[in-house]
Amino acid sequence: MNLENTQVQMRKGILEYCILHIIARGEVYASDMLDELTAAKMIVVEGTLYPLLTRLKNAGLLEYKWVESKSGPPRKYYTLTEEGTKFLNGLTETWEDLVHSTQMIKTKSTS
Amino acid sequence: MNLENTQVQMRKGILEYCILHIIARGEVYASDMLDELTAAKMIVVEGTLYPLLTRLKNAGLLEYKWVESKSGPPRKYYTLTEEGTKFLNGLTETWEDLVHSTQMIKTKSTS
DNA sequence: GAAAGTACTATGCATAGCCAAGTACTGGAT
DNA sequence: ATCCAGTACTTGGCTATGCATAGTACTTTC
Numbered sequence: 001m002n003l004e005n006t007q008v009q010m011r012k013g014i015l016e017y018c019i020l021h022i023i024a025r026g027e028v029y030a031s032d033m034l035d036e037l038t039a040a041k042m043i044v045v046e047g048t049l050y051p052l053l054t055r056l057k058n059a060g061l062l063e064y065k066w067v068e069s070k071s072g073p074p075r076k077y078y079t080l081t082e083e084g085t086k087f088l089n090g091l092t093e094t095w096e097d098l099v100h101s102t103q104m105i106k107t108k109s110t111s
Numbered sequence: 112m113n114l115e116n117t118q119v120q121m122r123k124g125i126l127e128y129c130i131l132h133i134i135a136r137g138e139v140y141a142s143d144m145l146d147e148l149t150a151a152k153m154i155v156v157e158g159t160l161y162p163l164l165t166r167l168k169n170a171g172l173l174e175y176k177w178v179e180s181k182s183g184p185p186r187k188y189y190t191l192t193e194e195g196t197k198f199l200n201g202l203t204e205t206w207e208d209l210v211h212s213t214q215m216i217k218t219k220s221t222s
Numbered sequence: 223g224a225a226a227g228t229a230c231t232a233t234g235c236a237t238a239g240c241c242a243a244g245t246a247c248t249g250g251a252t
Numbered sequence: 253a254t255c256c257a258g259t260a261c262t263t264g265g266c267t268a269t270g271c272a273t274a275g276t277a278c279t280t281t282c
Binding site: 005046072 | 227228229230231232233237238239241
């Protein structure tokens with residue numbers, strides 16, 4: 001039972017939420033997502049991100065298009081589908097409920 | 112890809128945090144924990160809670176004692192060990208970092 | 223052409239929550 | 253005394269996701 005492991009478990013589900021939020025702001029490709037997540041101290045590795053993007057795409061929440069890059073290989077730019085937008089709305093509510101539940105438990109006085 | 116599934120994933124790791132918080136307030140047994148979690152809209156089932164308590168006990172974060180009940184079978188009352196208290200402090204910081212990271216990503220303006 | 227940098231793919235493992243089926247104990251009803 | 257319902261706890265298998273690792277592919281630079 002170590003802290004790092006619990007951190008990994010805590011990230012499950014939350015990464016999906018963060019990724020959808022990033023993409024909701026406008027089309028973006030994987031490496032930029034990684035950079036932004038890292039900048040926000042949300043640890044994630046490629047082996048996680050790419051399969052996640054694939055899952056979301058296969059579930060109809062994302063679409064992508066290939067764009068030639070000016071400085072390297074082509075990139076896959078992702079955007080949310082309408083279904084993806086609705087899903088993110090549901091996820092946003094879920095997350096806020098979860099944070100609220102946790103706060104209630106943390107601050108509950110002895111009863 | 113459905114919302115319920117992502118909710119389940121989001122709960123991973125967070126339940127541990129909530130349980131430790133509940134126990135940190137003073138000795139408590141499993142059914143009372145379940146009641147409190149349910150009251151806080153934190154969904155959890157027995158098949159999750161009991162193995163979690165066992166894991167935490169085996170990791171040295173919890174101790175328990177059997178107490179005769181006035182209205183049924185005996186109960187296992189849990190308390191935090193000193194190590195458990197330290198672990199919870201680390202977990203608290205982790206959780207708050209995670210919430211903060213998520214908030215950053217959610218509110219970041221287009222850059 | 224080779225090397226380095228960038229972008230993406232695939233796979234197997236570890237982990238924890240869920241589901242379901244059970245065991246065990248106690249008090250109350252018959 | 254026995255049975256049943258309620259309460260408390262145990263166990264094992266399944267599922268899904270993040271991580272680690274090892275690649276493939278494309279482009280630019282030397």
